[in-house]
Amino acid sequence: MHKIITKKEIAPAVKLFEIKAPLVAKKARAGQFVILRIDENGERIPLTIANFDAQRGSITIIFHEVGKTTKQLGGLNEGDNIADIVGPLGNAMVSKKYGTVVCIGGGVGIAPIYLKIKAFKRAGNEVISIIGARTKELLILEEGIRKTSDELYIATDDGSKGHHGFVTDVLQELIDTKKNIDLVLAVGPVVMMRAVGNVTKRHGIKTVVSLNPIMIDGTGMCGACRVTIDGKSRFACVDGPEFDAHLVDFEELMNRQRIYLDEEDVALQKFEDHKCH
Numbered sequence: 001m002h003k004i005i006t007k008k009e010i011a012p013a014v015k016l017f018e019i020k021a022p023l024v025a026k027k028a029r030a031g032q033f034v035i036l037r038i039d040e041n042g043e044r045i046p047l048t049i050a051n052f053d054a055q056r057g058s059i060t061i062i063f064h065e066v067g068k069t070t071k072q073l074g075g076l077n078e079g080d081n082i083a084d085i086v087g088p089l090g091n092a093m094v095s096k097k098y099g100t101v102v103c104i105g106g107g108v109g110i111a112p113i114y115l116k117i118k119a120f121k122r123a124g125n126e127v128i129s130i131i132g133a134r135t136k137e138l139l140i141l142e143e144g145i146r147k148t149s150d151e152l153y154i155a156t157d158d159g160s161k162g163h164h165g166f167v168t169d170v171l172q173e174l175i176d177t178k179k180n181i182d183l184v185l186a187v188g189p190v191v192m193m194r195a196v197g198n199v200t201k202r203h204g205i206k207t208v209v210s211l212n213p214i215m216i217d218g219t220g221m222c223g224a225c226r227v228t229i230d231g232k233s234r235f236a237c238v239d240g241p242e243f244d245a246h247l248v249d250f251e252e253l254m255n256r257q258r259i260y261l262d263e264e265d266v267a268l269q270k271f272e273d274h275k276c277h
Helices: 022-027 068-074 107-122 142-148 167-176 190-203 250-257 261-276
Strands: 002-011 014-020 033-037 045-048 051-053 058-064 084-089 100-106 126-133 151-156 183-187 207-210 226-229 232-235 242-244
Touching: 014 068, 022 051, 022 058, 022 084, 033 058, 045 058, 058 068, 058 107, 068 261, 100 107, 100 167, 100 190, 107 126, 107 142, 107 183, 126 142, 126 167, 142 151, 151 167, 167 190, 183 190, 190 207, 190 250, 226 242, 226 250
Parallel strands: 100 126, 100 183, 126 151, 183 207
Antiparallel strands: 002 014, 014 058, 033 045, 033 084, 051 058, 207 242, 226 232
């Protein structure tokens, strides 16, 4: 059992949990994730490690309440326990000195880039961060990322803060100003990561994305997280989650993400009906 130490709502329907998980915290690195199960009858879901504290023996997760399990998870409180947490899973990011690195986070995908920015800075890179959301109320971790980055740009779909448009608009502006960019890292909705890859491919800029396919066991056994990279099948849980954006079959990834939408809707409706009763 893993106790919830801290619970915060950092944006509408976006929760931050600090959870007691000393063994995970001891080995966690930027870019890795955990798979948790709320109770013995629960669904297994992957969530990125947004932060960790080995001395405190805790990890931090940030999630958006969109489906049955994330809504159920968001209903827990400080002092409650989560049945199972397995991790750290996946490969840690490669943090070396590239030169100038642009880190892009969209929506809840802003959470995973925070640790990555810190790792890039420790390696001696100049880090330019771009974060985006539908509206300013959904921007998360802005101050922490601002303090850690050399430059921070913000984009919102509705123009309520920063650039009125998409993170790719800001990225293109940086490229147009002849800014020398050695690496781009993007984490967020699949459509956003694909768009970032399309921009950088035209300019020959190395780009890494962190994929978020459907996942069950996190060990490569189930095959649910299969993705196609450069025409070859890979498993995001053991071969990733980071891959070269220019080699990812994003169309296949988006199609696979939609496989269980009907079942997810049914599960959410049953959960909401049960709460009402």
